[in-house]
Amino acid sequence: MIIAEQLKHKNLAEYLLYLWQVEDLIRAYKANISDISSHYIERIDGVSPERKEAMQRWYQMQIDIMKAEGVMLKGHTTASLHVLKSLENAQHALELPPSSDIYDTTYKQALPLIVELRAMRRAKQETAVTLTPSHSQASENSEVATALELVYGVRLLMMKGKPISPETQDAMSTLLKWLYLLSDKALSQGQTV
Numbered sequence: 437m438i439i440a441e442q443l444k445h446k447n448l449a450e451y452l453l454y455l456w457q458v459e460d461l462i463r464a465y466k467a468n469i470s471d472i473s474s475h476y477i478e479r480i481d482g483v484s485p486e487r488k489e490a491m492q493r494w495y496q497m498q499i500d501i502m503k504a505e506g507v508m509l510k511g512h513t514t515a516s517l518h519v520l521k522s523l524e525n526a527q528h529a530l531e532l533p534p535s536s537d538i539y540d541t542t543y544k545q546a547l548p549l550i551v552e553l554r555a556m557r558r559a560k561q562e563t564a565v566t567l568t569p570s571h572s573q574a575s576e577n578s579e580v581a582t583a584l585e586l587v588y589g590v591r592l593l594m595m596k597g598k599p600i601s602p603e604t605q606d607a608m609s610t611l612l613k614w615l616y617l618l619s620d621k622a623l624s625q626g627q628t629v
Contacts, residue, residue, distance in 0.1 A: 438483075438491070448622050449615035452519040453588055458498055459512060467499045467508060523580045523615070526622035539617050546614035549607045550579045553586055580618065583611040 440458070443451035465471045473492050480488070501515070502508050512520075530539050590600060590608050600608075 438487070440494075445623070447616060448519055448523055448619040449584065449587075449612070450619070452516060452523070452584060453591070455516045455519065456512065456588055458495075459502065459507070459516070462495070462499055462502060463508065467503065469496050469499060520578075520581060520584070522622045523618050524578060526618045526625060527580055529625065530618070530621055539621075542610075542614045542617055545610050546583065547579070549586075549611060550582050553582050557582075580615070583615055587611055587615070 440451065440454055443454055461476065462472070465475070469492065472495050473488075477488050477491050477495070480491075483491070498513075501513050505511075505513055507513055530536075530543075587608055590604060594600060
């Protein structure tokens with residue numbers, strides 16, 4: 437909750453990644469607010485009891501939203517999809533001239549990575565017995581969703597203590613630079629979530 441409020445106004449890409457993490461945390465605890473509170477919220481240091489109660493209410497609200505929207509097992513809330521759409525809108529606006537040199541350079545660095553990620557996803561789907569939807573529920577054509585999926589996946593591996601190759605770290609860094617520029621653009625356009 438605290439992090440979400442900060443990110444919402446500073447960096448929409450990080451805000452969206454945080455929302456995905458919250459959704460997965462809720463799923464991991466099977467939407468049990470008591471477990472989320474005792475195993476997660478109560479372990480946060482430096483937060484007042486009042487703030488922890490507010491966090492518990494916020495997580496309960498997220499649980500209620502996920503249940504109401506039918507995304508307890510998979511998928512994302514409307515709020516998450518709205519943030520994704522804001523980033524995609526910023527990308528479309530930046531594709532129109534005049535665009536900034538820094539954006540063009542960063543996008544040209546990110547695009548080959550996105551193309552490679554899509555090819556890897558297609559190859560994986562072709563060999564899979566059961567196709568599973570991508571994390572973002574976005575169309576396969578969404579460059580933003582593809583980049584976010586890689587960043588989210590790598591962060592999950594890092595949290596699990598898995599080794600991340602230097603190439604993957606470099607790819608994530610490049611994609612994050614591009615996503616941060618999109619976030620800045622979306623916020624400067626007055627897109628709010």
